[in-house]
Amino acid sequence: MLDTIGVERIEDLFDEIPESLRNASIEAVAPGMTEMEVTRLMRGRAAQDEQPACFIGAGAYDHHVPAAVWELTTRGEFYSAYTPYQAEASQGTLQLIYEFQTMMSELTGLYAANASLYDGATALAEAVLMAVRANRKAKSKRVLMPRTVHPHYRRVVESIVANQGIELVEAPLDDTVGRIDPEALGRFEDEPFAAVVIPQPNFFGALEEVDRLTDWAHGLNALTIAVCNPVSLAVLTPPGEWGTKGADIACGEGQPLGIPLSSGGPYFGFMTTRKEHVRQLPGRIVGRTVDADGRTGYTLTLQAREQHIRRSKATSNICTNQGLMVTAATIHMALLGAEGLGRVAAVSHERTRELVQKLTAIDGVERLFDGPFFHEVPLRIPAPAEEVLPRLAEKGVLGGYNLTHDFPEWGPTLLVCATETRTSEEIERFARALEETVGQTGQRARA
Amino acid sequence: MTEESEAVLIYDISREGRRAYAQAPSESPSAESIPRRFRRQTPPQLPEVSELETVRHYTRLSQKNFAIDTHFYPLGSCTMKYNPRGANRLAMLPQFLERHPLAPDETGQGFLACIHELQQDLAVITGMQDVTLSVMAGAQGEFAGVAMIRAYHEARGDSERTEIIVPDAAHGTNPATATMCGYKVREIPTGSDGDVDMEAFKAAVGPQTAGIMLTNPSTVGVFERRIEEIAAIVHDAGGLLYYDGANLNAILGKARPGDMGFDVIHMNLHKTFSTPHGGGGPGAGAVGVSERLLPYLPIPRVTREGDRYRWLTETDCPQSIGRLCTFNGNSGVLLRAYAYVRMLGREGMPRVAEYSTLNANYLMKRLQEEGFTVAYPDRRASHEFIVSLKHEAKELGANVMDFAKRLLDLGYHAPTTYFPLLVPEALLIEPTETESKHELDGFVEAMVRIREEARENIDMVKGAPYRLPVRRLDDVKAARELDLRWQQAS
Numbered sequence: 033m034l035d036t037i038g039v040e041r042i043e044d045l046f047d048e049i050p051e052s053l054r055n056a057s058i059e060a061v062a063p064g065m066t067e068m069e070v071t072r073l074m075r076g077r078a079a080q081d082e083q084p085a086c087f088i089g090a091g092a093y094d095h096h097v098p099a100a101v102w103e104l105t106t107r108g109e110f111y112s113a114y115t116p117y118q119a120e121a122s123q124g125t126l127q128l129i130y131e132f133q134t135m136m137s138e139l140t141g142l143y144a145a146n147a148s149l150y151d152g153a154t155a156l157a158e159a160v161l162m163a164v165r166a167n168r169k170a171k172s173k174r175v176l177m178p179r180t181v182h183p184h185y186r187r188v189v190e191s192i193v194a195n196q197g198i199e200l201v202e203a204p205l206d207d208t209v210g211r212i213d214p215e216a217l218g219r220f221e222d223e224p225f226a227a228v229v230i231p232q233p234n235f236f237g238a239l240e241e242v243d244r245l246t247d248w249a250h251g252l253n254a255l256t257i258a259v260c261n262p263v264s265l266a267v268l269t270p271p272g273e274w275g276t277k278g279a280d281i282a283c284g285e286g287q288p289l290g291i292p293l294s295s296g297g298p299y300f301g302f303m304t305t306r307k308e309h310v311r312q313l314p315g316r317i318v319g320r321t322v323d324a325d326g327r328t329g330y331t332l333t334l335q336a337r338e339q340h341i342r343r344s345k346a347t348s349n350i351c352t353n354q355g356l357m358v359t360a361a362t363i364h365m366a367l368l369g370a371e372g373l374g375r376v377a378a379v380s381h382e383r384t385r386e387l388v389q390k391l392t393a394i395d396g397v398e399r400l401f402d403g404p405f406f407h408e409v410p411l412r413i414p415a416p417a418e419e420v421l422p423r424l425a426e427k428g429v430l431g432g433y434n435l436t437h438d439f440p441e442w443g444p445t446l447l448v449c450a451t452e453t454r455t456s457e458e459i460e461r462f463a464r465a466l467e468e469t470v471g472q473t474g475q476r477a478r479a
Numbered sequence: 480m481t482e483e484s485e486a487v488l489i490y491d492i493s494r495e496g497r498r499a500y501a502q503a504p505s506e507s508p509s510a511e512s513i514p515r516r517f518r519r520q521t522p523p524q525l526p527e528v529s530e531l532e533t534v535r536h537y538t539r540l541s542q543k544n545f546a547i548d549t550h551f552y553p554l555g556s557c558t559m560k561y562n563p564r565g566a567n568r569l570a571m572l573p574q575f576l577e578r579h580p581l582a583p584d585e586t587g588q589g590f591l592a593c594i595h596e597l598q599q600d601l602a603v604i605t606g607m608q609d610v611t612l613s614v615m616a617g618a619q620g621e622f623a624g625v626a627m628i629r630a631y632h633e634a635r636g637d638s639e640r641t642e643i644i645v646p647d648a649a650h651g652t653n654p655a656t657a658t659m660c661g662y663k664v665r666e667i668p669t670g671s672d673g674d675v676d677m678e679a680f681k682a683a684v685g686p687q688t689a690g691i692m693l694t695n696p697s698t699v700g701v702f703e704r705r706i707e708e709i710a711a712i713v714h715d716a717g718g719l720l721y722y723d724g725a726n727l728n729a730i731l732g733k734a735r736p737g738d739m740g741f742d743v744i745h746m747n748l749h750k751t752f753s754t755p756h757g758g759g760g761p762g763a764g765a766v767g768v769s770e771r772l773l774p775y776l777p778i779p780r781v782t783r784e785g786d787r788y789r790w791l792t793e794t795d796c797p798q799s800i801g802r803l804c805t806f807n808g809n810s811g812v813l814l815r816a817y818a819y820v821r822m823l824g825r826e827g828m829p830r831v832a833e834y835s836t837l838n839a840n841y842l843m844k845r846l847q848e849e850g851f852t853v854a855y856p857d858r859r860a861s862h863e864f865i866v867s868l869k870h871e872a873k874e875l876g877a878n879v880m881d882f883a884k885r886l887l888d889l890g891y892h893a894p895t896t897y898f899p900l901l902v903p904e905a906l907l908i909e910p911t912e913t914e915s916k917h918e919l920d921g922f923v924e925a926m927v928r929i930r931e932e933a934r935e936n937i938d939m940v941k942g943a944p945y946r947l948p949v950r951r952l953d954d955v956k957a958a959r960e961l962d963l964r965w966q967q968a969s
Contacts, residue, residue, distance in 0.1 A: 033841040033916060036848075042833045045840055046733060048702045048859050053734045056829075060603045064824025067565040074818060077589030078572040084586070088579045091805055098502040100534050102571070108548025109541035112562050114756040117896075120947040121550075121887045123486065124543035125758040131489050134964040138523035144963050147759065150615035153805040184805050187793075191777070191801030192622070195629060195661035239517045267510045269519045285805065295590055296580030296806030297615075298761035310961065316759065321957035324942065328486045329949035333957040339618070339651035340898070344664045349655035352616040352749065355759025366489050366533045370522040372503030378510045385512065404514050425583060433581055452504045 084425055085458040087387070089237070089408045089449025090433040091152060091182050092296070093288045095263065095376060096453055097360075098367050101290045105360040115316070115355070119331040120323075125355070126330035129318040132362040139265040140258070140282040141272025142304040146315040148353045152285025153188035155301025156181070156229070156259055158314045158348055159283040160189055162305075163227035163255045164198055165347070166280075166312040170253055172224040178203040178212045180234035181259060183438040201225070207442075210238040210401030210410065217248060225254040230279070232260055232268065236447065237384075237408025238401055239268075246275030255280040262302065263288040263380070264406050266373035272306075281305045290364025291357055300354035300361065311337060314348030376452050380407040383450035383459070390463040391448065396470060400445055408449040410435055410442075415470050417444045423472075427465035429458075486948075489526045489536050490965045499530040524967070543948045544758070545892045551918050555863045555895035555907025556650070556698060558728045558750035560835075563819060566753070570814035580806035584789045590810070591788035595781040597817045598765075604828060605727075605744055606737025607767030611780040613808035617725060620745025620764030621656040621692070624721045626800045627743055627768065627775040628690045629660055631719065634775075634798065640689035640718070646675055648698045648899040650725060662689060669901055673701040673855040681712065688718040695739065696726045696861030698899045699854060700839070700907070710740025719743065719772075727751045728835050728911070729862035732828025742769045751831075752816040763812040774798040779807050834912035835862035838919060842910050845923045850930075854902045863909035865902050866894075872904050877933035877940050879904045884951060885932070885943035889925040 039045060046054060065073070086094050105111070109124060116122030116129075129147045136145035149155040160175050177186060177200045190200060203220065206213035211234055228249035232240050242258070249256045258271035258279040271279035287299035305313055311334060319333035339346040368376065384407045391397050396414030413420060417434040424431035432446035439445065450459065510518060528536070545552065552559040578587055594612060601610045614620045625643065632640050642665045643657035654664040665683050670676040675693075684691075691713050695703045703709070713720055722736040722744035728751045736744045748754050749762035756762075768776055778799045779790040790807065793799065823831065839860040846866055847853050854865035872878040883893030883906075895907040910919055933940045944950060 033837060037837075037840045037844050039840075042837050045833075045836045045859055048704055049730070049734050050704065050707060052707070053738050056606070056730075056733055056735045056738070058603050058732050058735075058825050058828060061600050061825040061828065062821070064827045065821050067563075067822065070565065070818050070821045071569060073821065074569040074593070074814075075572065077593055078574040080589035081574040081578055081587055083574060083577045083579075083582065086577075086579050086582065088581050090581055092580055094577075094579065096502075096504075098499070098530075100502075100530060104534065104537045104541070106567060106571075107538070107541045109544040109546045110758055111567070111755045112547035112559075113544045113758045114552070114554060114557055114559060115759045117554075118545070118883065118887060118893050119952050120884065120944050120949050121545035121892060122543075122758075123948045124540040127486055127488070127543070128537070128540055128758075130964070134490065135523075135525055137964045138525060144961075150619065150761075151805045154615065154619075154803070182805070184802060187802045188804065191626070191803055192659075194801075195626065196659065197661075239513070243516070265519070266523065267513065267519065268517055270523070273519070292576040292811075293579045294576045295578045295582075295587060295810040296808065297804070298809035298811050299805075300761075307961075310963070317963060319957035320962040321953045323949040323953070324951050327949055329952045330486070331952045331954055331957050333954070333961070333963075339655035341651070342655075343651045344654035344658045346651065346655040346658075349618040349622060349652050349659055350616075351618045351650075351652050352747075352756075352762040353760040354757075356755065356757025356761060359758060363533060363537055366526045366528055366536075367499045367502045367530060368525070369498055369503075369527050370525040371498055371527075373525065374510075374522060375504045375507050378508045379504045379506055381510060381513065382506075382508045404517065406513070421583065422585070425585065430579065430582055430586070 084428045084430050086430045087448050087450060087462060088430050088433050090447055091285060092293055094293055094451050094453050095288055097290050097292060100367060101360050101363045104363050105356060110359050111356065116332060123330060126318050128359060128362050130320060130330050132358050133318060135362065135365045136302050136304050139262055139270065140304045141270030142282055143307040144310040144313060145304040146313050146317050148358045149301035149303060149315055149350065150354060151299045151301045153185040155283040155303050156185050157189045157192040159257045159281045159303060160193055160227065162312050162314060163257055163281060166309045167226045167255045170224050170226045172226045173197050174199045174201055174223060174225050176201050176203050176220060176225050176228040178229060179205045180212055180236065181229055181231045182235045209403035210236045211240045211403060212245060214241050214244045214248060221252060225252055227255045227257050229257045229259060232258060233264055233406040236410050237405040239404045239406065242274045246279055250277055258282040260284045261288060262286060263373060263377050266370060267377045280309065286357065286361050289361035291360060298354055298357055300357035312347060315350050315353055379452040383452060383454050384409060387448060387450040387459050390459055391466060394467045394470065400442060407451060408447060410445050410447045413444045413446055413470060415444060417446055420469050423469040424465050429462045429465050431462060431466060488965055489528060492528055492532050492536060493526040495527060497527045497529055499533065502530060550890060550892050551914060551922060552892040553894045553908050553910050554892065555909040556725055558909060558911060560753055560911035561913040562753050562755045566815040566818035569818045570811050575814060588788055591781050593817045594813055595783055595788050597813060597820060598781060600820050601746060601765050602767055605767050606735030607744060608770045608773055610765050610767040611776045612765050612813050613777060613779055613804055614764040614766050615804050615809055616760060616762040616764045617745055617747040618652040618656060619803055620766045621652055622659060623766045623777050623803060624743040624745055625656055625660040627772050628719045630775040630800050631772055632689055640687060642687045643689055644683050644691040647901055649692060649694060650698060653692045653723060669699060673699045673858055674703055674705060684712055684716045688716050690719040690721055692721040692723060694723040694725055696729045700861050700864040701855055701858045702861055706739045725750065726861060729832055731832045733832045737769065743772050748812060748816040753819045754812045754815040761809045761812055763809045775800050777801060777803045831912050838910040838912060838914055839864055842908065842919045846926060849923060849927050863907060866906045866908060867902050868904040868906060871930060875933040876937045879906055881940050882929055885929045885940050886925055888944045888946045891922055891925055
């Protein structure tokens with residue numbers, strides 16, 4: 033090969049790099065390992081990380097993932113392909129995305145879905161940017177962002193839209209029921225909004241009065257952005273049917289659809305919208321068409337929105353998305369169907385009811401809000417959460433998400449969640465552990 | 480074509496009432512404790528299929544894909560090299576998969592140790608001060624980088640800088656990102672030798688310059704020889720340098736962006752560090768910075784205190800540009816990259832650069848010998864190079880798209896087509912280090928054969944492909960008569 037090229041040594045191929053730069057020092061990187069050695073290393077690491085029973089939700093949910101989902105997803109033909117730019121050689125991925133778009137359209141009740149964004153928070157950021165683009169006639173770059181949206185989502189949206197002149201206006205929550213108070217929104221009617229964000233269920237698991245909120249937003253000529261848990265949509269009203277006209281954009285975290293928790297990713301963000309806004313969607317979209325013989329085929333479409341064509345005028349800078357996660361989610365939804373997904377949602381709701389009942393039987397543990405919920409509930413506890421959680425962990429329970437950091441005004445509060453994977457025994461264990469823990473810390477506090 | 484290869488949708492297989500019983504919960508409680516006004520009145524139309532039907536359908540779909548595991552995939556700028564199976568298996572160990580992102584750090588010390596070591600190794604490999612891994616992909620890495628450049632200038636009260644310089648050959652994500660960060664894009668041309676046009680570059684730099692975004696080796700497949708001079712000029716003008724790591728594979732372990740003078744870089748772990756491309760993603764866009772941008776790194780990242788690892792958050796990093804993802808990045812991708820880095824080790828890194836460069840230069844020379852036009856014949860190829868098919872297009876009527884589609888028939892995924900835009904009829908070819916000479920020779924033969932076919936029967940070439948599940952698709956129809964989802968026949 034060197035002879036063909038006409039050089040003596042491989043090193044000669046680097047002779048255009050200035051000599052001063054050809055002294056990369058990477059001695060601090062460890063020497064290479066065989067597959068056996070790295071297996072031993074990483075198995076050892078994994079063995080340190082045995083997980084207690086998890087009652088944390090807060091944006092990522094422990095659902096059962098059927099074995100077939102990842103057996104199929106990690107087939108080399110899905111796993112090691114890239115973006116389907118050569119459509120004829122990528123019909124597998126393209127048709128799968130078309131099926132995914134159909135399923136997301138069905139869940140959200142809106143016509144057009146894209147082929148994924150990075151995760152729930154970045155999907156919301158992209159939805160905010162999209163709504164401002166799609167609603168130029170509002171002559172406003174203000175977006176109403178309720179405090180009932182996941183705090184991480186709100187921070188990510190801030191980081192991403194900060195330099196684009198978009199103003200995020202915080203809407204307060206009614207802290208008797210843990211949701212946006214539609215009555216209190218009157219004071220926001222003075223200045224126009226491009227969009228209003230409505231979470232369902234919201235960060236606290238509570239159900240928002242989505243019909244009233246959607247109609248209120250539309251009355252102000254603002255677009256509505258729904259932020260949803262896709263599993264909940266098997267039982268809850270789809271955004272496309274909210275209020276009189278339905279929401280304009282739906283987005284959210286796709287993780288509950290067959291994606292393992294795996295310390296936070298990779299997950300995927302989803303986004304759907306009405307047909308009239310499809311040209312403002314960010315990311316890749318697959319369309320059905322025909323080939324030269326008139327046979328059905330699938331291809332990337334409306335690419336003139338994207339960065340590789342439009343460059344500085346693109347709808348988003350996104351290129352690589354979360355394609356493999358979409359593969360898993362599509363197979364997951366096919367396996368479960370509407371009946372299976374509905375069962376997952378309903379059983380999760382039941383388990384959470386059971387959990388709340390058991391935990392609130394403990395002295396000093398009570399619900400923070402009293403409205404309807406999906407599968408997550410904030411509980412007030414009689415001892416600081418940062419002391420209680422480690423003790424629960426010692427007893428084999430991850431006892432929820434500590435809300436004190438983001439909502440200090442409520443005192444010690446845990447956001448707890450139970451999905452269909454939590455058993456009654458585990459719920460019992462959590463209740464016993466919490467009773468012992470708050471009993472002890474309560475006694476210490478009194479002593 | 481047999482009937483089986485027709486595009487049967489999972490919805491076509493669906494039959495009312497059919498289910499995969501063992502995969503869903505056995506209980507079926509009513510959701511009536513949720514008030515009726517919140518509940519949907521009709522269920523979503525999802526497929527109703529058995530487990531076997533699902534497995535068979537998606538197995539068949541997978542077989543309609545080209546992938547690295549099935550075909551040579553020399554997609555320029557994408558680094559389609561072999562993704563080690565071992566890395567996949569290790570990232571999918573149950574304890575890693577089962578851990579909730581908000582679980583206490585104590586339950587993830589094994590995971591956090593891997594992430595911390597990866598941060599450190601990537602900092603060493605690129606010559607940067609520190610690295611964060613909580614960035615989802617290359618484009619988001621670019622966003623993080625340019626947002627940090629902005630934060631740096633603003634912290635110094637330097638608010639007159641309104642422009643980011645971007646070469647015309649850059650990836651589309653570069654100008655799109657600069658716009659997202661509120662900057663104007665100043666495009667500069669590429670010189671006839673493939674390097675940045677120095678005169679145009681010098682004229683573009685000034686007090687309005689916030690920074691420059693460069694890929695080195697560049698998207699035309701050559702190393703930017705005057706990079707140190709460029710860095711000095713930008714720094715003297717008060718601007719900063721952003722390194723787009725799309726082509727890091729070409730210099731891995733040989734030359735470091737930090738030594739070249741870059742202030743901030745992103746790496747595409749799904750390219751250089753061999754994590755899978757997954758039909759479009761997920762990737763991971765590790766971001767590294769020099770000392771002066773350290774305070775602005777996005778959160779979270781992992782730190783080590785004694786023998787304990789923990790996440791650094793807003794409280795630890797008050798000047799951070801903030802959070803760019805819900806939790807902490809594409810952890811599973813990071814674990815795959817970690818396994819890859821451990822397996823390669825320090826002695827394996829330069830070998831990646833050497834063999835990817837050897838393969839590219841060999842393939843370039845072979846194609847040149849066969850009479851194809853190389854865009855920059857007087858330059859060394861990096862890990863990729865451009866062939867221009869302008870003569871074939873003019874004399875034979877076979878353009879880049881025709882070659883690309885016919886290559887698919889002959890069992891080769893097409894290289895990147897029509898990019899970069901400044902070279903007419905461009906094929907950007909990146910063979911990667913994991914391909915054998917035999918495979919490269921086969922590709923050359925295929926290119927020669929297609930040219931012969933074009934001489935003999937241009938219509939045949941323009942009609943390709945013939946051996947794939949579909950022939951050339953009508954993109955115009957797809958865009959004009961939008962059909963984005965299945966509808967039940969009425």
